[in-house]
Amino acid sequence: MDQDSGLFDRLVDQAWPAPGRVTADGWIYRHAGGVTKRANSVLPPADSVDSARADPAGDVDSAVERAEKFYAGLGLRCVFSIGVSSVGVPSVGVSSVGPGAVNGLDAELDSRGYRMVDPTLIMTAPLPRDAVPAGEVAPEPSERWLRTWWRVDGGRHRDDDETPAMEWARRIMTGVPAGYAHLEGDTGAGVGRGVVQGRWLGVYCMAVEPRARRRGLGRSVLRTLFAWGRERGAERAYLAVTEPNVGARTLYEREGFTVAGRYHYRVAP
CATH class of the missing domain: 3.40.630 (Aminopeptidase)
Incomplete structure (x- = not known):
C-alpha cells in the first residue's frame, strides 16, 4: 500500500482552502486575514523526501526566516502547522511517522521561542451504511x-x-x-x-x-x-478535534471515531 505520511495534511488543506496562498520550494504560505490558524499558517513540504529536495538538511533556519518575512509583509504573526503524525489508518496504509514533515523544524521553532498551541487529534471512522439524515x-x-x-x-x-x-x-x-x-x-x-x-x-x-x-x-x-x-x-470520515475538547471527543468516539494522527501549531513570539 501507498505509505503517505502527508495524507491528512493535504486533505485538510484542500478542504479548508486559504483564499491567499503562495507555494515556494514545496512550502505553502497560507493567509486569510488571520481567520483560523489552519488558513493562516505555513504548511511544510508533504513528506521527508520532498522536504529534503525542497530544503537541504541544515537549511531549516532559512526556511523559517523566509516564512517570517512573508507574514510580516501581511501584518500577520508567523504560524507553522506541525504534523500530521499518522498512527495506522485502515485502508489507506499510512505508516507511523514523527510529527513535522521537515526534520528539525519543530525543534528550530521551539528554540526561537515559538509557542506550541492547539494540540489536535485527527480521528477517522468508517461511514455507517445505515446513517439516517435528520435534515437537509x-x-x-x-x-x-x-x-x-x-x-x-x-x-x-x-x-x-x-x-x-x-x-x-x-x-x-x-x-x-x-x-x-x-x-x-x-x-x-x-x-x-x-x-x-x-x-x-x-x-x-x-x-x-x-x-x-x-x-x-x-x-x-x-x-x-x-x-x-x-x-x-x-466510505470513511475524518475530522480534527483539539485534545482538550473532551465533550466533542466523547461524541466522536461513540460514533466510531478513533485517533489516526496528531498535529499542533507553532506561533511566533
Whole structure:
C-alpha cells in the first residue's frame, strides 16, 4: 500500500482552502486575514523526501526566516502547522511517522521561542451504511448557519482593515464544494460542514449552541453528514478535534471515531 505520511495534511488543506496562498520550494504560505490558524499558517513540504529536495538538511533556519518575512509583509504573526503524525489508518496504509514533515523544524521553532498551541487529534471512522439524515444538507452556508457557527467557534477572530472576519470565513468555506447541515432543536441550533474528497468525508465546523447541548443535536448533525457523504461515494470520515475538547471527543468516539494522527501549531513570539 501507498505509505503517505502527508495524507491528512493535504486533505485538510484542500478542504479548508486559504483564499491567499503562495507555494515556494514545496512550502505553502497560507493567509486569510488571520481567520483560523489552519488558513493562516505555513504548511511544510508533504513528506521527508520532498522536504529534503525542497530544503537541504541544515537549511531549516532559512526556511523559517523566509516564512517570517512573508507574514510580516501581511501584518500577520508567523504560524507553522506541525504534523500530521499518522498512527495506522485502515485502508489507506499510512505508516507511523514523527510529527513535522521537515526534520528539525519543530525543534528550530521551539528554540526561537515559538509557542506550541492547539494540540489536535485527527480521528477517522468508517461511514455507517445505515446513517439516517435528520435534515437537509445545503450546498451553501445560510446566514443562520454562519451565525450559529460564528457564535460558537468563529467570533474570536477580528475584522481586518478591509474585510470582515466572517467574510473571510465564508470565502474559506465556499472555496471548495461542500455540504452544510443545519438542525434546529428545542433550545438552539447545531451545524456542521462536510467535504467529500474521493472516498473520504471531511467533517468540519461542528458546532452546537451552548443551550442546546447534551440533547443529541451534535450526533444528529454528524449522522446527517454521514448519510450525505455516503450518498456521494465516501466510505470513511475524518475530522480534527483539539485534545482538550473532551465533550466533542466523547461524541466522536461513540460514533466510531478513533485517533489516526496528531498535529499542533507553532506561533511566533
